[in-house]
Amino acid sequence: MKSSNVTRVPHLIDQTERWRRQEHRGGVLWLTGLPASGKSTLAYGLESRLFDAGYEVYAFDSARLRQGLNADLGYSREDRRENIRRAGELAAVMARAGLVVITGFISPYAKDRAEARAAAGENFHEIYLSAPLEICEARDTRGRYRQARAGEIKDFTGIDAPYEVPATPEQILGTATLSVEDCLDQLAVYTDQHFRNF
Amino acid sequence: MKSSNVTRVPHLIDQTERWRRQEHRGGVLWLTGLPASGKSTLAYGLESRLFDAGYEVYAFDSARLRQGLNADLGYSREDRRENIRRAGELAAVMARAGLVVITGFISPYAKDRAEARAAAGENFHEIYLSAPLEICEARDTRGRYRQARAGEIKDFTGIDAPYEVPATPEQILGTATLSVEDCLDQLAVYTDQHFRNF
Numbered sequence: 256m257k258s259s260n261v262t263r264v265p266h267l268i269d270q271t272e273r274w275r276r277q278e279h280r281g282g283v284l285w286l287t288g289l290p291a292s293g294k295s296t297l298a299y300g301l302e303s304r305l306f307d308a309g310y311e312v313y314a315f316d317s318a319r320l321r322q323g324l325n326a327d328l329g330y331s332r333e334d335r336r337e338n339i340r341r342a343g344e345l346a347a348v349m350a351r352a353g354l355v356v357i358t359g360f361i362s363p364y365a366k367d368r369a370e371a372r373a374a375a376g377e378n379f380h381e382i383y384l385s386a387p388l389e390i391c392e393a394r395d396t397r398g399r400y401r402q403a404r405a406g407e408i409k410d411f412t413g414i415d416a417p418y419e420v421p422a423t424p425e426q427i428l429g430t431a432t433l434s435v436e437d438c439l440d441q442l443a444v445y446t447d448q449h450f451r452n453f
Numbered sequence: 454m455k456s457s458n459v460t461r462v463p464h465l466i467d468q469t470e471r472w473r474r475q476e477h478r479g480g481v482l483w484l485t486g487l488p489a490s491g492k493s494t495l496a497y498g499l500e501s502r503l504f505d506a507g508y509e510v511y512a513f514d515s516a517r518l519r520q521g522l523n524a525d526l527g528y529s530r531e532d533r534r535e536n537i538r539r540a541g542e543l544a545a546v547m548a549r550a551g552l553v554v555i556t557g558f559i560s561p562y563a564k565d566r567a568e569a570r571a572a573a574g575e576n577f578h579e580i581y582l583s584a585p586l587e588i589c590e591a592r593d594t595r596g597r598y599r600q601a602r603a604g605e606i607k608d609f610t611g612i613d614a615p616y617e618v619p620a621t622p623e624q625i626l627g628t629a630t631l632s633v634e635d636c637l638d639q640l641a642v643y644t645d646q647h648f649r650n651f
Contacts, residue, residue: 302465344521
């Protein structure tokens with residue numbers, strides 16, 4: 256850590272004060288899975304669901320972050336690590352502000368996901384969107400599998416870069432078989448169970 | 454921008470929906486000024502005030518960000534620029550989530566502050582904490598002026614690095630003469646005027 260010459264001014268608002276007023280915890284729902292496994296669809300769909308249910312909620316995905324905070328990063332192993340590190344720190348800050356933060360990132364490396372979990376400190380929920388590569392590739396929502404197969408994109412997760420399946424995620428959703436609505440129903444119930452209980 | 458290979462999934466929640474429910478806009482109150490001009494004290498003090506007044510609000514300062522998102526950055530010109538760039542992007546994301554975001558950063562360069570303003574897009578308010586160097590140095594809240602004078606810290610704003618006074622800030626507070634309470638009163642009134650009006 257280069258930034259050592261700093262002191263911390265304590266927050267004057269206790270975290271539980273925020274929770275009490277909004278009637279739910281802050282925390283992170285971290286969606287991980289292969290490209291085209293449904294992360295962004297579910298993240299923004301869930302954001303809308305939870306908002307309607309009265310939650311303070313915000314969703315962001317890799318595409319969005321790469322247009323702002325992470326616009327300086329590419330797709331090398333090091334840049335991917337930094338992409339996830341910053342996403343994890345951003346989610347952690349927003350969770351401390353009381354929000355339910357929903358993130359959609361491939362986040363293929365277990366080590367990087369563990370760092371995002373550590374940044375949040377608590378109320379971090381790893382949600383694995385499980386779908387076979389063949390299904391995701393057939394879907395190819397953004398045409399990127401095709402580009403990867405054609406060699407136009409390098410280091411594409413699932414093709415020429417690894418995806419490390421989560422060993423102990425808090426929840427697994429079979430997004431190849433469940434409908435979007437069914438996934439959102441499960442996620443909404445899960446959120447109520449874990450964020451309304453304090 | 455290296456991150457070009459991305460598409461945007463539209464947000465399903467209209468920004469004004471958030472504002473309507475919480476009864477205020479989201480946006481950024483960007484506090485800038487010399488070291489020991491009162492930024493962190495006012496940022497966290499105002500956060501507490503606004504929370505009690507019913508706002509969705511969050512404050513962060515450079516010290517806090519350098520323990521997380523910006524822990525990899527030092528104090529070179531380039532690292533300072535990146536420190537402010539990320540702070541601006543973070544504030545912008547949180548403002549889009551509906552929060553009143555209060556930031557406390559020296560942010561000595563006008564160009565960097567202009568970038569933070571551009572990231573937020575709208576509802577960005579530059580608040581200049583105006584206090585003579587002599588007063589700030591006499592205060593020396595964290596003992597860093599002394600260290601800078603002793604040569605233990607390099608590129609310290611006001612000593613051996615410049616502070617570019619804001620040319621057209623939205624508000625100026627004379628923190629050398631006003632009490633903390635008076636400053637907070639003015640900031641709270643300012644916030645009500647600019648964030649409750651929609």
